[in-house]
Amino acid sequence: MAKRKLRIMVAKPGLDGHDRGARVLARCFRDAGYETIYTGCHQTPEQIAAAAIQEDIDCVGLSCMSGAHKYLFPECVKQIRALGGDDIQIIGGGIIPKQDYQLLYDAGLKGIFTPGITLDDIVAWINENIVPNVKE
Amino acid sequence: MEITKKVRGGDVRAATRLIRNLEDRIPHAKDTIKHIFSHTGKAHVIGFTGSPGAGKSTMIDSVVAELRKRDKTVGVLLVDPTSPFTGGAILGDRIRMQRHALDPGVFVRSLATRGALGGLSKAVGDAIHVMDAMGKDYVIVETVGTGQQEVDIINHAHTVVVVLVPGMGDEIQAIKAGILEIADVFVINKADRDGAGKLYRELVYMLSMVDEFPGGWKPPIIRAENIFDADSFQRSLDELTNTIGQHYQNLIDKGLLGDRIRRKAVLELNEALLAAILDPVLTKLVESGEMKEMTEKLLKKETDPYTLAEMIASRYLVMPAE
Numbered sequence: 001m002a003k004r005k006l007r008i009m010v011a012k013p014g015l016d017g018h019d020r021g022a023r024v025l026a027r028c029f030r031d032a033g034y035e036t037i038y039t040g041c042h043q044t045p046e047q048i049a050a051a052a053i054q055e056d057i058d059c060v061g062l063s064c065m066s067g068a069h070k071y072l073f074p075e076c077v078k079q080i081r082a083l084g085g086d087d088i089q090i091i092g093g094g095i096i097p098k099q100d101y102q103l104l105y106d107a108g109l110k111g112i113f114t115p116g117i118t119l120d121d122i123v124a125w126i127n128e129n130i131v132p133n134v135k136e
Numbered sequence: 137m138e139i140t141k142k143v144r145g146g147d148v149r150a151a152t153r154l155i156r157n158l159e160d161r162i163p164h165a166k167d168t169i170k171h172i173f174s175h176t177g178k179a180h181v182i183g184f185t186g187s188p189g190a191g192k193s194t195m196i197d198s199v200v201a202e203l204r205k206r207d208k209t210v211g212v213l214l215v216d217p218t219s220p221f222t223g224g225a226i227l228g229d230r231i232r233m234q235r236h237a238l239d240p241g242v243f244v245r246s247l248a249t250r251g252a253l254g255g256l257s258k259a260v261g262d263a264i265h266v267m268d269a270m271g272k273d274y275v276i277v278e279t280v281g282t283g284q285q286e287v288d289i290i291n292h293a294h295t296v297v298v299v300l301v302p303g304m305g306d307e308i309q310a311i312k313a314g315i316l317e318i319a320d321v322f323v324i325n326k327a328d329r330d331g332a333g334k335l336y337r338e339l340v341y342m343l344s345m346v347d348e349f350p351g352g353w354k355p356p357i358i359r360a361e362n363i364f365d366a367d368s369f370q371r372s373l374d375e376l377t378n379t380i381g382q383h384y385q386n387l388i389d390k391g392l393l394g395d396r397i398r399r400k401a402v403l404e405l406n407e408a409l410l411a412a413i414l415d416p417v418l419t420k421l422v423e424s425g426e427m428k429e430m431t432e433k434l435l436k437k438e439t440d441p442y443t444l445a446e447m448i449a450s451r452y453l454v455m456p457a458e
Contacts, residue, residue, distance in 0.1 A: 003160075003218070005223075005248075026226050030222065032222065035227060035246075035248050036226050037226045037230060038227070038230075039231060043234060047234055049239040050238055051234065053148060053152070054152055055227075055230075055244075055246060056137075056155070056156045084149060134156065134157070134160075
């Protein structure tokens, strides 16, 4: 029997169009052996949540460079939970000041990744903390 | 069974999880298919194929929009390639159709090929059944960006749309076997580009060499151009949607739909049989270490693959006497 594959989604909520980071991450997740869904820029939290549910995602990675993370990230968590995605882990990254971390953790984010961290570190973190949310 | 009821009731979470279990080849997923199989066969299955970047995802997005205007429900299966090196994949077709994300009448699911070579994933056949059983009026399947040989879609779709773009080669490309032979409808996308007229003429020429089309259906050639002029692009896509419907109607009128369905049935039986016979044998050989021993023998040229295969087959397969 094949091993369970991790399904991960890279999403950019809001009006921020700086998607190089998201694309690099998508590529990095591919190389880590995950099935990676990329939804593109300018997504509403509702769209991201619906896509995560339809695609049976284990972990949603949100990217935001515009400073709107304090609104957008918690809203994404809320919408994903509202659609019944209780077992979907949510992480975020981008330009996020240290003083905002606690607010985002409190909102339900499991990890926050900002400039300076290496791709290897992110993959290592995911391998340690995210498991496919399927029960046999 | 609970899951069967949920899938038939259109529950997206249950359906997407079932598709995942099918992809991961979890045995109980097969049992669920046994339960829903008798409830399938109602959806019109449409395949979109063509080279990478031809515009398959964008076309599907517009066709979905048109079908939704007509109040039809749609399931979409998007296949993208798995990396042969890492086993990972980037599934990016969904980007083109996120405007339907909030529409409960549209269910979009991406699948990676996981090493399958025909342009689809092994789980696609069953995933179509799942969406069909959910009650979707249409199931649209997008293949990976294809070359010439990835024609497995013909085994699954009732209507195959081949999306072409100008500038892909000379007229010899058009008479080769493979991808161009399986088209029920051709779309020349980006038809405002240089070479579109030439491509059109080559297709007309290729079709003119065919003596007889099954059911009298000569694949129409639709041109789509200038996506930035949204109205005119959507008009060509309306034409495409109508043509797809006419093709399906023609299959029904000429009694040919059964042939398409039969082709899939034969294939599915073949694959299920292969899995039912081969998987347990392979598992045993691997677990007992015999597989390793045999590989060593092959490497030392002490025997050959055919002798070994016959030896194993005679051990496990008892054929009843004639």
